[in-house]
Amino acid sequence: MKTRHFSSLALATLLVVYTSTAIAHEGSGITGGFISGFLHPIVGWDHVVAMVAVGLWGAFLGSPAIWILPVVFPLVMAFGGALGVIGVPVPAVETGIAASAVVLGAMVAFAVRPAIWIAAVIVGVFAIFHGHAHGTELPGAANPLAYSIGFVISTGLLHLSGIAFGLLVRWPAGKIAVQAGGGLIALAGVGFLTGIL
Amino acid sequence: MSGKHYALVCLLVLLVPATALAHSPIQGIGNFYNGLLHPVLVPAHLLLLLAVGLFLGQQGPKRVELALGAFAAATVVGLVVAWFANDLGLETLVLALSATVGLLVAMSPHIALTWCVIIALLAGLMLGIDSAQAELSGQDKLASLFGSGVAIYFLALYPLAMADYFNQKAWQKIGIRIVGSWVAASSLLVLALSLAPKP
Secondary structure, three states, rough: HHHHHHHHHHHHHHHHHHHOOOOOOOHHHHHHHHHHHHHHHHOOOHHHHHHHHHHHHHHHOOOHHHHHHHHHHHHHHHHHHHHHHHHOOOOHHHHHHHHHHHHHHHHOOOOOOOOOOHHHHHHHHHHHHHHHHHHOOOOHOOOHHHHHHHHHHHHHHHHHHHHHHHHHHHHHHHHHHHHHHHHHHHHHHHHHHHHHO | OOOHHHHHHHHHHHHHOOOOOOOOOOOOOHHHHHHHHHHHHHHHHHHHHHHHHHHHHHHHHOOOHHHHHHHHHHHHHHHHHHHHHHOOOOHHHHHHHHHHHHHHHHHHHOOOOOHHHHHHHHHHHHHHOOOOOOOOOHHHHHHHHHHHHHHHHHHHHHHHHHHOOOOOHHHHHHHHHHHHHHHHHHHHHHHHHOOOOOO
16 A cells, blocks of 8 residues: 555656746747737738738739739838838827728729829828838847748738739629728728727 | 666667757757757857848849859958957847848849859858867867858758749749848837847
């Protein structure tokens, strides 16, 4: 009996003493930085709808806008992000992000076809607000470079989602669906602006 | 407790799962693999390799053969410098170059061969020099630098081959330009962070 108790105690002690690594911040380092950066545009609906709208509008306008807008956006967004990083204030960032959904969604909904440089300027101006919002988070990121790679890729993939949906404009019913999508994005933007969403 | 029970307990203890660390920095994988992983684990290096590979592939590997040779030679020179010097703090320059080259990929202009060679030389030199791992010395360092050199060549070749292969249809060229803009954007942001005044 005594031996059995001793064995059980020895076994219990052995299992208690057996420790595995305690990880306080699983999302640290390169992986953590990348994941938090990748998720940043996705978990904010205001970012999501605006990014999808950029792709939608690019596809709606056709070539060369279909590639110019998704190239211009991350580059100007990086400029906005740099302003955020070095602490240059940009007024009404959240309002600008919400307004981007309203304006870009409305452009698609009403089938507005400006000259390509005007479209690029409109998208570029809004990219500064989005970039600033991401950039202010950058200094606190686990790994700033991995964070920025993550959010740039995530932004690009949201553009691609918009482009993929926007390619439906080749068919008459698809064009209606794309314009309806633009309308929904604009309405969502109004919701963000008024605080309903 | 019988011998069978002890054996069972030992087996159960062995089966208790522990964390498997893929990049235990980086013990137990040997210095060669340590060096091999270095460009993969340093995002700034990865960005520059991606940018330079895409850039040279976009310009046409046949046309820029000289630049490919320059990249290979400059990497070797950089690794030799890394053998003698540690931690020269080139990350800001690496990011500046990857932002520039990423922008060139996004704009996709026809670049003169001389400039292609200069870009390849700078990239190879910086990547080689910045591959030094200060905590290593002697044969360990040699193995690590050799591993880094191998990884640098392969990691430049993959995007180069991709940009060369996907250079036929319009949407393929657009895809390469978009990736270039992503590289430039990421590099610019972290460049701004490194140049920002410290709080």
